[in-house]
Amino acid sequence: MYILQKTMRETMPQTPIFSSMLGSGCSGQVQPDTGERSGDPIYQEGSLVSGSLEALIERLVPTTDYYPDRTYIFTFLLSSRVFIHPHELLAKVGQICLKQKQQLEAGVETDKAKLKSFAAKIIQLLKEWTETFPYDFQDEKSMKELKEIAHRITQCDEENGTVKKIISQMTQNLLVTLSARNQYQEIREKFRQPVTDKGPILKTKPQSSQKDILSICCDPLVLAQQLTHIELERVSNIYPEDLMQIVSHVDSLDNHKCRSDVMKTYNLEAYDNWFNCLSMLVATEICKVVKKKQRTRIVEFFIDVARECFNIGNFNSMMAIISGMNLSPVARLKKTWSKVKTAKFDVLEHHMDPSSNFCNYRTALQGAAQRSQTAHSSREKIVIPVFNLFIKDIYFLHKIHTNHLPNGQINFKKFWEISRQIHDFMTWKQVECPFEKDKKIQSYLLTAPIYSEEALFIASFESEGPENHMEKDSWKTLRTTLLNRA
Numbered sequence: 001m002y003i004l005q006k007t008m009r010e011t012m013p014q015t016p017i018f019s020s021m022l023g024s025g026c027s028g029q030v031q032p033d034t035g036e037r038s039g040d041p042i043y044q045e046g047s048l049v050s051g052s053l054e055a056l057i058e059r060l061v062p063t064t065d066y067y068p069d070r071t072y073i074f075t076f077l078l079s080s081r082v083f084i085h086p087h088e089l090l091a092k093v094g095q096i097c098l099k100q101k102q103q104l105e106a107g108v109e110t111d112k113a114k115l116k117s118f119a120a121k122i123i124q125l126l127k128e129w130t131e132t133f134p135y136d137f138q139d140e141k142s143m144k145e146l147k148e149i150a151h152r153i154t155q156c157d158e159e160n161g162t163v164k165k166i167i168s169q170m171t172q173n174l175l176v177t178l179s180a181r182n183q184y185q186e187i188r189e190k191f192r193q194p195v196t197d198k199g200p201i202l203k204t205k206p207q208s209s210q211k212d213i214l215s216i217c218c219d220p221l222v223l224a225q226q227l228t229h230i231e232l233e234r235v236s237n238i239y240p241e242d243l244m245q246i247v248s249h250v251d252s253l254d255n256h257k258c259r260s261d262v263m264k265t266y267n268l269e270a271y272d273n274w275f276n277c278l279s280m281l282v283a284t285e286i287c288k289v290v291k292k293k294q295r296t297r298i299v300e301f302f303i304d305v306a307r308e309c310f311n312i313g314n315f316n317s318m319m320a321i322i323s324g325m326n327l328s329p330v331a332r333l334k335k336t337w338s339k340v341k342t343a344k345f346d347v348l349e350h351h352m353d354p355s356s357n358f359c360n361y362r363t364a365l366q367g368a369a370q371r372s373q374t375a376h377s378s379r380e381k382i383v384i385p386v387f388n389l390f391i392k393d394i395y396f397l398h399k400i401h402t403n404h405l406p407n408g409q410i411n412f413k414k415f416w417e418i419s420r421q422i423h424d425f426m427t428w429k430q431v432e433c434p435f436e437k438d439k440k441i442q443s444y445l446l447t448a449p450i451y452s453e454e455a456l457f458i459a460s461f462e463s464e465g466p467e468n469h470m471e472k473d474s475w476k477t478l479r480t481t482l483l484n485r486a
Contacts, residue, residue, distance in 0.1 A: 049411075049412055050412050051410060056080075057093065060125070062125055063118070063121075064100075068125075071419075077128075078240050078241070082244070082247055086133075087141035090149065091145050097149055098152055104118060122153050123163065123167060130177075135178070135181065213298065216440065216441055218301070220304035220305040222438065224308035224312055225435035227278070227445065228309070228312055229435060230274070232384070234271050235428075237267045238268065239267070243425070244422070246395055246398070247418070277450060280327075280450040280456075282324025282330075283327045286325070286336075287451065287456050292339065299340050303340075306322055312382055313371075313372070313382040313384060314382065315365060315384055315386050316387050319386045322348055327453075329456035330460070334464070368383045378433070381431045394422070457475075461478070
């Protein structure tokens with residue numbers, strides 16, 4: 001067992017795979033000898049740019065004297081689901097493994113050392129796969145194919161059972177991971193829906209017992225740190241294959257096909273819901289306050305929180321806070337905003353200016369990413385991008401580049417870029433939050449009631465009456481609706 005594990009350590013890259021940046025290793029290591037065929041991979045300046053699906057699959061499977069570059073493994077396994085289901089890919093990998101095993105055994109004298117070396121490399125590939133894309137194996141068909149490959153590989157070392165023990169441990173680890181992920185999906189938070197019946201319905205007096213954010217936390221830095229905790233906890237449940245579903249789902253819609261086995265993007269939706277809830281919470285906290293002086297204080301508080309989020313590298317919370325303050329029920333509070341020192345807010349809006357494809361934000365994000373690469377402390381490593389912009393980048397990258405080239409080969413250059421961006425996101429999500437968790441503050445952020453859009457407008461009009469005919473008509477309509485409900 002020691003010899004086999006030593007061989008694996010010395011000859012192959014080890015998991016976890018996100019230990020180095022993608023991009024520098026796009027050319028791969030020694031290329032397998034697949035002969036000259038029309039579907040063979042094509043390289044430009046040492047980088048793989050295209051190839052047939054069959055040739056790319058062959059490049060994935062190790063031989064006795066070849067192991068694929070880690071960046072290739074990640075990129076191909078990530079992108080392959082656009083063209084082939086994981087269980088079908090596993091079946092093809094199994095067939096190639098069986099063919100190689102038979103060739104090794106067909107020699108005049110079976111070379112046991114080569115068989116063990118081959119087995120070690122196949123095991124390492126399976127480890128890379130099961131640890132990086134565990135959800136590929138939730139499907140019963142995939143587990144069946146994995147067991148088939150495992151059974152064939154164990155035959156390479158039947159004397160002492162070393163391979164069997166390693167595969168058994170790998171399978172056990174996979175099952176534990178799948179179980180944990182399934183439990184998360186089953187008990188994942190039922191995100192708050194904006195309420196209509198708990199809003200400030202035509203109130204005449206402020207509720208003195210009503211809590212607000214300042215009664216829970218009055219330090220902008222502390223609240224920004226707690227928001228960062230929540231962001232990193234939620235982003236930790238997003239996996240590469242979740243993000244790749246964006247591409248798979250778009251292809252299914254474009255082809256008017258119903259892919260029943262396309263994994264539902266629960267984790268992406270949950271994270272997106274968190275952004276919306278935070279925006280609505282900010283708006284609720286501002287609109288529900290009756291006294292103008294207190295509203296002004298809360299607006300300035302959230303501006304300071306957003307600034308602290310920016311300094312931390314938590315761009316998603318920062319954008320959610322700005323979005324909440326830009327919602328119409330908040331933006332129309334002119335008397336309140338006239339008392340706010342808006343210089344800080346203007347700086348934040350400059351960073352999130354949507355012109356030139358959010359050029360200012362992207363510059364700030366790039367700076368945070370560079371800081372993260374050279375950081376010595378977790379505090380400097382935090383990078384939480386604006387998630388909906390990140391998703392849009394993946395979407396448009398997919399839409400503007402074709403999956404196949406005119407010669408019919410897969411446009412692998414496109415998938416290098418998609419995988420690079422997803423790899424960056426996966427690297428950022430692995431950072432441990434260095435801030436002390438405050439359960440009381442987090443509980444408030446996650447469970448405090450938030451108003452629906454209708455309730456926000458009611459609260460806004462109650463705080464500062466309508467100023468023009470359009471607002472007067474809206475306010476009249478809302479009052480009529482409420483009276484009819486009563």
